Amino acid sequence: MSPLAGYLVLSAFLFAIGLAGALTRRNAIIVLIGIELMLNAANLNFIAFWRFSEHPETLTGIMFVIFSIGVAAAEAAVGLALIIAIYRHYKTANVDEVNSLKG
Amino acid sequence: MNIVFAIIAAVTIAASVAAMSLRNLVHCALALALAFAGLAAAYLQLGAQFVGFTQLLVYVGAVAILVVFAILLTRGSEPPQQSVLSPGWLAGIFVTVAVLGVLVYAISKSSVLQHAAPAEAQATVRQIGEALMNKFVLPLEVVGLLLTAALIGAVIIAMKEEGRK
Numbered sequence: 001m002s003p004l005a006g007y008l009v010l011s012a013f014l015f016a017i018g019l020a021g022a023l024t025r026r027n028a029i030i031v032l033i034g035i036e037l038m039l040n041a042a043n044l045n046f047i048a049f050w051r052f053s054e055h056p057e058t059l060t061g062i063m064f065v066i067f068s069i070g071v072a073a074a075e076a077a078v079g080l081a082l083i084i085a086i087y088r089h090y091k092t093a094n095v096d097e098v099n100s101l102k103g
Numbered sequence: 104m105n106i107v108f109a110i111i112a113a114v115t116i117a118a119s120v121a122a123m124s125l126r127n128l129v130h131c132a133l134a135l136a137l138a139f140a141g142l143a144a145a146y147l148q149l150g151a152q153f154v155g156f157t158q159l160l161v162y163v164g165a166v167a168i169l170v171v172f173a174i175l176l177t178r179g180s181e182p183p184q185q186s187v188l189s190p191g192w193l194a195g196i197f198v199t200v201a202v203l204g205v206l207v208y209a210i211s212k213s214s215v216l217q218h219a220a221p222a223e224a225q226a227t228v229r230q231i232g233e234a235l236m237n238k239f240v241l242p243l244e245v246v247g248l249l250l251t252a253a254l255i256g257a258v259i260i261a262m263k264e265e266g267r268k
Contacts, residue, residue, distance in 0.1 A: 016203035021123030023195030051149040056224035074253035080173040081257035087177040
């Protein structure tokens with residue numbers, strides 16, 4: 001297996017683990033953690049493709065990951081604030097019990 | 104396929120499986136921090152030093168701590184009375200296995216793996232800084248605006264609604 005294939009398979013496994021957590025767990029915070037893992041798997045793909053590309057001096061993959069990390073940080077802050085607001089309203093962080101709009 | 108990559112991959116996958124499967128949410132957050140640190144090591148191994156240390160600062164330093172705060176504020180540290188899995192977990196596992204199978208099949212058949220890799224790829228901080236100030240200056244400003252908006256929005260969403268009651 002070539003080095004690029006190794007990193008791509010590692011990234012695919014991370015994506016699948018994050019997807020499994022987001023789809024099967026009840027707690028909203030764990031769902032958010034799973035989505036963060038999926039974002040990180042995508043970032044690993046960008047870095048691996050940048051390292052093994054024919055023109056690494058253009059830095060495209062690096063730049064994409066830097067901006068992606070910035071956007072993911074904003075997403076995590078807003079997502080956790082939403083979970084705290086939902087917890088204050090429903091007294092639960094269980095995604096199955098949060099099932100009404102304008103409750 | 105060297106031994107360093109094997110160690111990094113094993114630690115990262117084990118930590119992310121733990122982060123998704125442990126019952127105690129605080130343990131999940133700590134395993135998540137370990138998984139992020141493993142990814143940072145993978146970036147360093149790939150020669151992207153700046154991104155590796157950014158990953159350590161932003162994810163291990165900020166996002167994991169934010170997750171711990173959210174868990175403690177929502178009393179997630181208490182052990183759950185009922186099952187931690189949602190009712191449709193079997194379908195979720197099925198979808199996950201299907202997605203993983205498709206991804207691994209696509210990687211194994213990819214023509215990208217046939218290209219010869221360059222011996223050395225380097226991204227110095229000087230190169231990254233010059234690119235950020237010339238070619239990518241507009242996206243940089245937009246990300247700054249986005250982070251400001253997210254900061255204000257997170258504070259407003261999580262603020263107590265006392266005036267309305």
